[in-house]
Amino acid sequence: MTHHVVQMSGGLGSFWAAVFAVLVYGKENVVLLFADTLWEHPDTYRFLGQASEHLDITPIIVCDGRNPFQVYFDQHFLGNSRIAPCTKELKQKPCRRWLEEHCDPADTILYVGLDAAEERRRPGVIKGWTPWRVEFPLMDDKTWDKKRMKTECAKLGITIPRMYELGFSHNNCLHPDTRYITSEGIKTLRETCGQTVKVLGRGGGWREAEIRSFGEQPTYELRLRRYDDEMTVITTGDHLWPVRKRAGRNAHEFRHTLVLSAGDRIAGMYGHVRSNVVPSTIGIMAGFTFGDGTAPAVNGQNQPARAYLCGDKDKAMLPYFAGCRIKEDRPRVLKVLDLPRSWKQPPPLEESQSYLYGWLAGYFAADGSMSGGSAVIYSANQARLETVQDVAARIGIATGRIRTAHRTGYNTERSPIYSVTLVMATLREDFFLLPHHREKFLARENPQRPGDWQVVEVVPTGRVEEVMCAVVPDGHVFTLDGNLLTHNCQGSCVRAGQAQWLLTLREFPERYALAEAEEQRFREEHGKDVSILTETVNGAKCTLTLRKLRLRAEVGVIRLLAPGSVQRRRHMTVKTEPLFEMGCPA
Incomplete structure (x- = not known):
């Protein structure tokens, strides 16, 4: 007889893995195995009991007999967000001992409740439970995400674990619709989730990254301003941002979303047009035609594209069309004939950098303006x-956000007109093909690096929603739309994030007090300046004890108020939302 053992964690995923196992093999052939760390939230036990009652199976509970802090003392090592020995000692080892005593690997299958968003964890789990065979009932059906699990639990009348409602998170991430810069243009996290892409990363170079989903978490609006441009990023409270230490300085330190202050300057990242890239003449012709050309069809017959050179302004473009058939269309307007119709379509991003650089220069000559000292299309x-x-992102030119204005057209109806600014600090003289554009570019005063985005405020969205992030092994940073630099997600549970511990302090003060006391006792007995949390001060990583974090909250440096209330800190308005130490079980 085959044993079907479900690794129950007290979370939604393991419950639904158990449901599927029971449906296929029957409850009499299924074992629910739960490892008690003696540090579980009380509602975890409530959910385990309700889930077991629904399945009509009494769970087998194994326990090492120690809690996480007792493990830390025994191993002379204080666990943190990067290394957590308690997982191995309190969960994996007790379960393995039970399996060795009761289950032959030849006739036993283990079930783990990871879903499709956690595909990356499959190889490690399989390896960790060798020699037993492991299956993942939820992973192959991508419709079984946490949202559906919650919905289906509600249909069964099962109350989901409270930790999900409070927002205990696993990772520091961004909203799926967040746009970011790749080697193939600007993409959203949602459209590239599950893919490996090249992002604009460390040193302004292209770095490989994997885009992953990290489940549902409470989100916040990070509102930013750069000059008269505004942007809002939907992010989690624990996400890290590179804040400049002083305006005009390159040095920065990483801070969580929830400890940002109004006026903080977040560093940008910019690529650069390589010095050996020159604007392609063919690219210039194509870009100009894209802007000031047509591709007519007469009587259903496709005609060659044509470009129009208007007045003295476009005389400088004539040499680029040398060899083409040119006619006068009307007074002061020349018509360039017999051009490829494909030039009226966007250029392929896999084209060479020289072609794309020429294309953008040509398009700017057609529809660009230097009025006001800015390069705007x-x-x-x-x-x-x-x-x-x-195209600009592909070749290393920075752009602003697309802006909308309204104008009155020929028929007196108001219609939208859109504009995008090219960041002057990322342009070169040879980009400007028209003399009056080039003159204004060269006459600009004190060319400086692009301005930074400044924090306006952080406010909760009031939503718990799916979040995604890039995992960038080389450099651990990537760049969002608007050239906003941000930290990547490490792909590991944020067990000790400041925001999570602040939530513990507010929602479970007794648990926080116990952890604080145990951390302090560990420090005193071992004579070491160690802590569960760390922070960056003047570029150096320092310990941040739970006692220090609590005192900051008590004196108002970080204020804990009821959900939805408003706090003010350094002239910044922040509405607080539930912030826990332990991530939700799988």
Whole structure:
């Protein structure tokens, strides 16, 4: 007889893995195995009991007999967000001992409740439970995400663990619709989830990254401003941002979303047009035609594209079209004939950098302006400016956000006009093909690096929703739309994030007090300046004890108020939301 053993963690995933096992093999052939760490939230036990009652199976509970802090003392090592020996000692070893005593690997299958968003964990779990065979009932059906699990529990009348409602998180992440810069243009996390892409990372170079989903978490609006441009990023409270130590300085330190202050300057990251890249003449012609050309069809017959050179402004473009058939279309307007119709379509991003650089220069000559000292492209078609952003990102030119204004057209109806700014500090003289554009570029005063995005405020969205992030092994940073630099997700549970411990302090003060006392006792007995948390001060990592974090909260440096209330800190408005130490079980 085959044993079907479900690794019950007290979370939604393991419950639904058990449901599937029972449906396929029957309850009499299924074992629910739960490892008690003696540090579980009381509601975990409540949920385990309710789930077991629904399945009509009495769980087998194994226990080492120690809690996490007792493990830390025994091993002379204080666990933290990076290394957690308690998982191995209090969960894996007790379960393995029971399996060795009761289950032959030849006729035993283990079931783990990881879903499709946690595919990356499959190899490690399989290896960790060798020689037993492991199956993942939820992983192959991508419809079984945490949202569906919650919905299905509600249908069964089962109350989900309270930790999910409070927002105990696993990772520091961003909303799936967050746009970020890749080697193939600007993408969203959602459209690239599960893929390996190249992101704009350390040193302004392209770095490989894997885009992953990290489940549902409480989210916050990080509102930013750069000059008269505004942007909002939906992020988690524990996400890390590189804050400049002083305006105009390159040095920065990473801070969590929830400890950002109004006026903090978040560092940017910019690529660069390589010095050996020169604007391709063919690219210039194509870009100009894209902006000031047509591709007509007469009587259903496709005609060659044509470009229009208007007045003295476009005389400088004539040499680029040398060899083409040119006619006068009307007074002061020349028509360049017999051009490829494909030039009226966006350029392939896999083209060479020289071609794309020439294309963008040509398009700017057609539809760009240097009035006001800024390089701006205008269009009535927003998709065209999204193409500009993609091409610019591909070759290392920074752009602003697409902005919308309204104008009165020929028929007196108001219609939108869109614009995007090219960041002057990332442009070169040879980008400007028209003399009056080049003159204004060269006449600009004190060329400086691009301005930083400044924090306006952080406010909770009031939502618990799916979040995603890049995992960037080389450098651990990547760049969002608007050239906003941000830290990547390490792909490991944020067990000891400041925001999570602040939630513990507010929601479970007794548990926080016990952890604080145990941490302090460990420090005193071992004579070491160690802590569960760390923080960065003047570029150096320092310990941050639970006692120090609590005192900061008590004196108002970090204020704990009821959910939805408003706190003020250094002139910044922050609405607090539930913040826990332990991540939700799988």
